[in-house]
Amino acid sequence: MQSTRKGLNIVLTAMSHHIWRGVPLQYMYGSDSPWGTPEFPLVRPACNHTVLYHIPNNGDMIERPPKPQIGQDKWDKDHVRLPCSPQSLYPVFDNFGKKRLRERWDIIVEALSKPIRNSQDLVNAILTYNTGFRDSRFWKFSALHKLFDEYLEEEESRYFFDVTLPQIIQLALALPKLIQAPIPLLKQNRSSSVSLSQEQISCLLANAFFCTFPRRNSRNRDAEYATYPFINFTPLFNYKPFDNVLEKIKCICHYFRRVCTKVPTGVVTFTRRSVPRSECPEWARSTRKMAVPVHVDPEAIIEDLDGLIQVDFANRYLGGGVLGGGCVQEEIRFVICPELMVSMMLTQALQPTEAVLIIGSERYSNYSGYGSSFHWSGDHVDATPMDSSFRRRCAVLALDAMPFPNKTAGEWEVQAIERELNKAWVGFSIHTEGEGLQYPGVATGNWGCGAFGGSSTLKSMLQIMASAQAGRPLAYCTFRDVAKRDYINRMYSRMCKHDVTVGQMYKMLVQYSQTAHTDEMKIFLESSLEQHCKPPEVKPKQKPEPMSINPTPESAADQKPKAEVNIEKELLKNSPDMFEGDEIIASSSVKNEDDNFWSRNLKLLSQMDKIDQNSDNLNLTPTSDSQRVKDVPMAEDKHEMEVSPVVKKSLGKKITDYFSKQCDVKMSCE
Numbered sequence: 001m002q003s004t005r006k007g008l009n010i011v012l013t014a015m016s017h018h019i020w021r022g023v024p025l026q027y028m029y030g031s032d033s034p035w036g037t038p039e040f041p042l043v044r045p046a047c048n049h050t051v052l053y054h055i056p057n058n059g060d061m062i063e064r065p066p067k068p069q070i071g072q073d074k075w076d077k078d079h080v081r082l083p084c085s086p087q088s089l090y091p092v093f094d095n096f097g098k099k100r101l102r103e104r105w106d107i108i109v110e111a112l113s114k115p116i117r118n119s120q121d122l123v124n125a126i127l128t129y130n131t132g133f134r135d136s137r138f139w140k141f142s143a144l145h146k147l148f149d150e151y152l153e154e155e156e157s158r159y160f161f162d163v164t165l166p167q168i169i170q171l172a173l174a175l176p177k178l179i180q181a182p183i184p185l186l187k188q189n190r191s192s193s194v195s196l197s198q199e200q201i202s203c204l205l206a207n208a209f210f211c212t213f214p215r216r217n218s219r220n221r222d223a224e225y226a227t228y229p230f231i232n233f234t235p236l237f238n239y240k241p242f243d244n245v246l247e248k249i250k251c252i253c254h255y256f257r258r259v260c261t262k263v264p265t266g267v268v269t270f271t272r273r274s275v276p277r278s279e280c281p282e283w284a285r286s287t288r289k290m291a292v293p294v295h296v297d298p299e300a301i302i303e304d305l306d307g308l309i310q311v312d313f314a315n316r317y318l319g320g321g322v323l324g325g326g327c328v329q330e331e332i333r334f335v336i337c338p339e340l341m342v343s344m345m346l347t348q349a350l351q352p353t354e355a356v357l358i359i360g361s362e363r364y365s366n367y368s369g370y371g372s373s374f375h376w377s378g379d380h381v382d383a384t385p386m387d388s389s390f391r392r393r394c395a396v397l398a399l400d401a402m403p404f405p406n407k408t409a410g411e412w413e414v415q416a417i418e419r420e421l422n423k424a425w426v427g428f429s430i431h432t433e434g435e436g437l438q439y440p441g442v443a444t445g446n447w448g449c450g451a452f453g454g455s456s457t458l459k460s461m462l463q464i465m466a467s468a469q470a471g472r473p474l475a476y477c478t479f480r481d482v483a484k485r486d487y488i489n490r491m492y493s494r495m496c497k498h499d500v501t502v503g504q505m506y507k508m509l510v511q512y513s514q515t516a517h518t519d520e521m522k523i524f525l526e527s528s529l530e531q532h533c534k535p536p537e538v539k540p541k542q543k544p545e546p547m548s549i550n551p552t553p554e555s556a557a558d559q560k561p562k563a564e565v566n567i568e569k570e571l572l573k574n575s576p577d578m579f580e581g582d583e584i585i586a587s588s589s590v591k592n593e594d595d596n597f598w599s600r601n602l603k604l605l606s607q608m609d610k611i612d613q614n615s616d617n618l619n620l621t622p623t624s625d626s627q628r629v630k631d632v633p634m635a636e637d638k639h640e641m642e643v644s645p646v647v648k649k650s651l652g653k654k655i656t657d658y659f660s661k662q663c664d665v666k667m668s669c670e
Contacts, residue, residue, distance in 0.1 A: 020297040021489035027293040028441035034307025037440040043389040049193040065199040071181030080183040083212040146241035167260035172206035186272035193271040198264035229344035251335040268360035286502035290495040293473040305443040314398035355427035356398040360391030401448025424466035441473030
């Protein structure tokens, strides 16, 4: 019992210094620490999991990168077409003006082996093996020239061309040595995984920097990779040289400076999960309780919530505008963690019931600002520990929401609601087993809002529903919106208190979608919850029943609302504490006098008023609960669990005197 009180006091202290609501972050981890949460499945080669490196048995991967796996080159639509493949041929003209085919890799090696002293030399080298775009209006390299000729200090620019760029060239040309097995594409309607070492990833990104990947530059709809994101960096180099675009290139250059100075030794796993529509939940029939732990914080940033599954507000073409002018949540995440960009090379555009989970990426940069104000602000040393497969314990979940750029009413249609629920559930339920709570939880926020035009009120409810269905706790970042924090917490508390199910919540949303949308959704949902949870009317008793000052354990249990017991079972199966917003609901197993002091005596004070008001024989002056409590010296915090002896004595005397007076009056009347 002493440990229970200590735990309550610790959480109360934490809440007094923070502005989050809901349950503490510990309940997102299922542990006191982010790194105490269960690990994801180990890296193991399988028919649907390709591992491009040798998994060591002696655990020495921390000291040096793993050796590459050796396999047979494949040049087909199911695998990445590597520039170093013998089948990657490029047309050139010989000395007699005749066109002939030559291995593309030989041309790349020659071009990058020549001295490159400035941005124009770099552009000339890239165009050597991309001659078809030499006269294209899209290949002017405006941003690249602006960065090195004007934006950077002359000393910084010189250091890049003298030191960093030769190292990037050396890394790129190591491709045949570091990638010796075919890399499968993560294609639509197929669940599969690919694991690469961080060294292999850096080599692939170096080739993307020099724009060497074949068949990846075409904008035609019938092109082979039309349903894949760009991976060559040409769109970024050719974009208008806005400051935020130049800052993104600085992030990428900083990444190469880091990995060329010290080779990273970890690995990263890219997993595409595809679930047939027929296997998604029947939302209207779901009986899962909405009482999954929810933490709401207006100050937290998703990428700073260590140990949780961090949602990437993705485009269906992963990376979105990272190789263009885009500079919001997804694009920023991809440039401060460039290893995520390899997913753009692998992943075909996402379908409605698909998601991508990336485990193990490292962060290299700090930043400030957002959108047009984005700015690289220096080196970031990632202290995230590694799991048993030598992946950093960082999981990024790419979920693409439906776009509603004009904020149309389309997002309220049933089909749109179901699509978003399915999308979130497919991601949230990845690597889950059984019916209980699944750890780690999910860190998310206003997914599909902002540039996508979605309603944060709707998206927050949909994500809580999906997390409840998947059984994963949810940490929601409201990005400085305190009103949104309070609304989510208020709705969450009511849903928990009244045992609302996912199916019931879904029906409320469907009911709203069928209205003319004249009412604000917040008001509608709160009103619907009130109607759904309205307690049955209780007829007043004709005669007051005798009240026991010391109720039996059975009667005390009867007085406890049933919903509280259900919430405890759902949320805190392994904890004696239960938090609903800023309120504390004590567990039914806690029998300590201090812990139950306020709830028991305040009920007695309430009964004292009822007896006064219903009695015709007693000549007692009714006094409100608030007045009685006001007369009693109390602690400043109404949730203070340590009740002082003065408070106990004063309130106890008041109750005792009241019932003594009541008995005296009854005897005199008789």
